[in-house]
Amino acid sequence: MxxxxxxxxxxxxxxxxxxxxxxxxxxxxxxxxxxxxxxxxxxxxxxxxxxxxxxxxxxxxxxxxxxxxxxxxxxxxxxxxxxxxxxxxxxxxxxxxxxxxxxxxxxxxxxxxxxxxxxxxxGHRLKGFLRFSELSDCTLYARMEPDHNVLPLIAGHFRRRMAASDWVIHDARRNMAALYFGGRLRVAELTGDQTPPRSETDRQVTGLWRTFFEAVAIRERTNPRAQRGGVPLKYRANMPEFDTDL
Amino acid sequence: MDDLERRIEILSAGARYDASCSSSGSDRSGGNGAAHMSGVCHSWSADGRCISLLKILMANACVYDCAYCVNRRSNDIPRAALTPDEIASLTYEFYRRNYIEGLFLSSGVVVSPDHTMELMLEAVRKLREEKRFTGYVHMKVIPGASRELIDRAGLYADRVSVNIELPTSGSLARLAPGKTRESILRPMSRLAECISASRDERRSVKSAPLYAPGGQSTQLIVGASPETDLQIMKLSEALYKKMALKRVYYSAFVPVSPDNRLPALTAPPLAREHRLYQADWLLRFYGFAADELLNERCPCLDLTFDPKTMWALNNLDKFPLEVNTADHLELLRVPGIGTLSAKRILRARRVGRLNLEDLGRLGVVMKRAVYFVTAGGHYGGLKTDSAEAIKTRLLEKKEPAAVQPQLFATAEPAGEL
Incomplete structure (x- = not known):
């Protein structure tokens, strides 16, 4: 053997x-x-x-x-x-x-x-659930903790739609990140969890998003089971519309 | 709460009764953003519906007084409006953060249909031209707007829609006094013309402009008027065939006023809405005709069993079906076999005969299919062929609260992928 x-x-x-x-x-x-x-x-x-x-x-x-x-x-x-x-x-x-x-x-x-x-x-879910915040240096930063190593699957998707910005997608579970700066994409190890502070506009935009998120739900149709089917709880920690601390 | 936040709250609350949130059918790209052919869901709201677009009204003031509509003239609610610049910026900022796939823009009718359409077009033009936004845009077309303005909508939008609102012109006259069936169908057929002309042109001239590549959809309200499911499904069938619509959305009527023209409902008819979506799927992906599912004697969809199961129980002479020899359309008619598992059966049986155990692994829902199939001659269902006996067994195995309106909640059905 x-x-x-x-x-x-x-x-x-x-x-x-x-x-x-x-x-x-x-x-x-x-x-x-x-x-x-x-x-x-x-x-x-x-x-x-x-x-x-x-x-x-x-x-x-x-x-x-x-x-x-x-x-x-x-x-x-x-x-x-x-x-x-x-x-x-x-x-x-x-x-x-x-x-x-x-x-x-x-x-x-x-x-x-x-x-x-x-x-x-x-991978498809995270194309939807990933949330970027704008940092004080204008970089967009997204944190995720996926079960599977989907970073290689989704990086190209975001390059296609965000070619003009600089951005980072951080897989905090594997300490890996897709880094897109000046039009070049690379994948590298990224340890630690400290990120630069968010920009002031970013706080405002997130606030507007949360307002929209609440207002668009029809109260008479409340259905937490279907909501959980759509966005399983494990993804919510990195989605500002579900953040109860804000 | 500042003023902008308050206006967003009012205007998205006013837009929430539009069911459509699909972001599929377009693969526009090249500027800031890109559309995704099969659509992407970004979140789910507390009502269990998918959010993929910033669904919002330009303004919620309205010259009409449609009984079923929260924005009707006589309703005493706060009114607000956003400017084209605000719509464009908000969409762009949400999109950059990956909150959304794009914009769903609708509006109450302010001053006149033309004035409203012009405002909406200006918002979408700014988004496309100033923000160079190439993500998804769904735009409502306001009935009564001039043809020139209607024609421009599809040049900016990936999907366009005119709501048919109610299933018959009689109900429309009663509940939506400002609208007529004709005023709704005219822009709809004009859009259908433009879409098909653009498709033809782009086949020969690749550089010809895109016109609503995601097609056209519509919505009707269920339960605010007395029409039967048969009438509704016949209407949908005609819309799919004659107007080449991509989707008909069904919106369970949510009582938004104590108007005496409306039925007194305690809750929106969600189970009925769910069954209509299932029947709609059967029309579009399973080769069924409305007449097969419903008839004058039985004009309403059963609320206990799904429409395909009901059809099968009424046609037991066609079952059980041998999965190793049945053709694709026959397989699609078996309760518990969907479009995906039918394809898997066809693939898997090329390399070997299937037995009943295999079917579960192929994704067939055996607790329903078992009464309707044989595999290699083996049958696992009941010895009697009575529909009542099968119903009893199906009910025993039914999960509690299985009737959840989830079908329409995805950005786009797997069936369209």
Missing amino acids: GVYVYDNSFNGLICAIKAAAIDAAAEITLAAPAQDSLFSSAVEVEASPADSAAFLRKLDGLAGEGTAENMKLCWLWNGPEKEKMLLTYARMAFSKGKKLNDLLADPAVAKVLKAAAAVLRE
């Missing part, structure tokens, strides 16, 4: 899967240097972007377009054993070919597709 160790990057995982795909009993583990002795037979896989891209193209060729995309989305998913899930899925691309993504009733395929769908769903 082979244990393949990767460096916790997407390309690393894909390279590890490529190496393990032919080894029926392989497992894939995160890089864990302190426990090296446990894995005497461990193979450390080097992350190569070129190899990873080539392998993903191969999977798309075998099992049809969308296969690589499903793997990427599943990688962003925050759930247990995704290495194992993706390894099984990649192996099935070899054995099932073009049928793979139609095997909706197969538990292994369904798991990957469900994870991918959950990531897409949260």
Whole structure:
């Protein structure tokens, strides 16, 4: 039985899967240097972007377009054993070919597709729920704490609509941020939670938004259950219309 | 509370009875902001309705005295107005913070339809030209406005709408004395003309201007007048076919005055509204005709069971249906199978025969579908084929308070994605 160790990057995982795909009993583990002795037979896989891209193209060729995309989305998913899930899925691309993504009733395929769908769903939600505030230096800053790592999914969406501003989207749960300054977008680590103060206009605009939010609801139709279905409680901490402290 | 805040409060309270909050159907971009083809919901208000647009009136004064409308002339409420500049700035500032997808602009009729339309057009023009805003704009067209002004609306807006208000001209005459069916249908068909002409033109000339790329919608009030669901669905069917409308919205009448022309309601007919939305979905995405769901003998939608289940129970001779061989339209008619699960069934059965267990994994709601399908010849429903027996079982499995008006609350249905 082979244990393949990767460096916790997407390309690393894909390279590890490529190496393990032919080894029926392989497992894939995160890089864990302190426990090296446990894995005497461990193979450390080097992350190569070129190899990873080539392998993903191969999977798309075998099992049809969308296969690589499903793997990427599943990688962003925050759930247990995704290495194992993706390894099984990649192996099935070899054995099932073009049928793979139609095997909706197969538990292994369904798991990957469900994870991918959950990531897409949260990404879409945050396109709506993300809230920017204007800081004193005119930068727009948004804080979020998503279940899944949706930052790579939504950064492009905001670049498309806010190309003329400078902005930051901060995933406080993963200490990562998308930084868009002077027309250039990059993703970087961002630790700490202190942000510069908000501008005075920003306070006023937020106040107007809260007024609108209250006034637009029809009292005779009050329906907190439907409201919770729309905006689950976990997102509300970063949305000013739900902030009870203001 | 300062003056601007107070005016926003009054003018969004005046606009809240418009159900439409869709932000889909357009992919405009290139300036400040962009539209999203499938729409984005930004929040949900306490009534469980999605907020995707800044829904607001230009002014809430009105020359008309429509009995059902909170802004009617004779209603003793505070009046306010916003300037075109204020509308444009507010939309822009909300948009930058990602509070909204764009603007939904309506208005009471101030002075005259033309005067009102001019103010609204000026607000939207400023938003598009001065703020270079390329997010979503839904604009109401005021019945009675001149053709030249109506034609300009679609040049700025992604979606345009004229509210049909009430299902028949008789009710309109009784409750909305200033409006006639003709005065509402004329701008509606003019907009339909402009939209279709622009589509044709853009097919050959890519640079031709966009005209309301998100199409046209309308709204009618349910429960303020005596029309049956059959009349309403026939009307919707005709609007979809003849005016090529994107959506008809149904708004449960919220009693806003003790007018003696109105029925005495204690609460808005939300369950009925919900059933109308379901029936509307069946017309648009499931290949049903209004006549199949309702008829003169049964002109009202059942409040206990959804319209598709009712149709199936009345047509038990067509069931059970074998999911491995049924065609797409047949699958869509099974209670518990939606547009998405029907597609999944078609895909999954290409690679192997489906059994009853598989169906749940494909997203079929088995507690409803089980009475109406077989898989590989196996049937999991009742041995008797009586509609009453199935109804009893369905009721036992029904979740309490399942009738929640949530369908219309999303920015746009999954069915349109």
